[in-house]
Amino acid sequence: MGKTKKLIELDDEAIKILETQAKLQKRSLKNYIEFMLEDRALHFAEPSEEYKTMMDDMLQRQKDGTLETIPYSEIRKKYGF
Template identity: 40%
Template sequence: MIREKIRKEVSLDKTIVERLKIQALEDGRSLKNYLEKILADKANEDFEITEVYKKMMDEMLEKREKGELKFISEEEFRASIKRK
């Protein structure tokens, strides 16, 4: 499966970059690959769908089925938050 990737520019202190280069070499990786790995690991380590979240989503889906939710278009939303 091919994943869509997004490029982001990050500015880091020179000392931090040097430390990360050393850690990347110790791990047998390029700096770029090492940064991608540690960021992906960090993003995935704490991610867990809790029971509270599941309950909230179930309630929202039930409200949607019953027609109790009111949706507006993006255009309507932008108009409602536009400064006067």
């Protein structure tokens, strides 16, 4: 995947907030902004074909009554929550 440079303008207060968050994550401001934008962009991306196939299979098993699930209460007991 290639990379493209873009010039962005943010108000001073936004920069201060982002600088604080970057320091908390031990990142440079530039790296933090790039990370946040790329992470957010992935939320808009189309799911992979593998994921779609897996979900279609799970939905079909649920429809057929063959999907096995574990109640949340049992998971809590098992892991001590």
